[in-house]
Amino acid sequence: MCTLQALDTTEVRASYCAAPTYQVIGDDEAQRLSKVFKALGDPTRVRLLSLISVSANTEMCVCDLTAPVGLSQPTVSHHMKQLVEAGLVTREQRGRWAYYSPATSVLTAATETLTNSTR
Amino acid sequence: MCTLQALDTTEVRASYCAAPTYQVIGDDEAQRLSKVFKALGDPTRVRLLSLISVSANTEMCVCDLTAPVGLSQPTVSHHMKQLVEAGLVTREQRGRWAYYSPATSVLTAATETLTNSTR
DNA sequence: GTTACGCATCGACAAATGTCAATACGTGGG
C-alpha cells in the first residue's frame, strides 16, 4: 500500500511501492542522491561502469581497464574507488586481482527517487 | 537496424534507435551522459530540481528558490543555468520573471542508456 | 524618462577534482 508519506527521508522506500511523496527532497537525501550522480559526473567513470557492465561475466580487473580508457593505473584505481563508494560497483579481491561487478540498481533507485517527486 | 529485442526500456533511446547495445559506451556518449549526471552531482541542484518538480504547476521563479536552499540569488541563478544546460530543466522568461519547469525525462533516458549496457 | 525590481554576468577566492610519477602494500610463485 505504501501510505508512508513520512518515508521520504529513509533510504529505502523500496523501489516498488514507489512512494507518493510529491514532496521536496530534504537536505540529507539530496546529499545522498548527489553522491551517486556525482560519481557518474565524469566521462571516464561512465565508461568504466559501462565496461564492467558489458563484461559482467568475464569479470574485469584494473589491469584490463586501463587500456580501454587510456589512463594510468593509479588513476583508474582512483575512479573505481569512487564508483565503489557510491555503491555503483562492488569490489571483490581474489588473489592478487580485484574484480568489479556493476550494481546499477543504485542508479535507477536514485533516478526514481528524484523523478518521482515530479507530479 | 534496431532489432529491438530490448525495447522493454520504454520510450527513450529512441533518439537514434539507440543500439541494442550490450556494448561499451563510446567516448562521445560517455561525455554526453556524464554532463547530465554531473549537473545532479551537487546537493543544491538536486534540491532545486526537486523544488521545481514538486510545484510544477505553481511555477517558481528564482526569487522563490533562494530561500529554500539558503543561498544567494547569483548562486541560485548559476545552478539553474547548469540544470538548463544539462536539459534537466526548461526556462521561460515572462515579464521580469524566469520560470522553470522540470524535464526529468533526460535523466531517466541517461540512466536507461547506462543501465541497459548491463547484461 | 526615471525608478524599482528580477535576474544574469563578472571578478575573486577557497575548496574540490582529475591526473600522473613515485612508492607502499599484499599475495602468490620460485
Next chain:
DNA sequence: CCCACGTATTGACATTTGTCGATGCGTAAC
C-alpha cells in the same frame, strides 16, 4: 624467504567548481 606482480596510496600539480558581493541588463510601473 625473496621476488615479481597487481593494486592502492601518497604527494604534487593544474583545472574545475561553488560561492559571494558588486555590477550590468531588461522589463514594468509611475
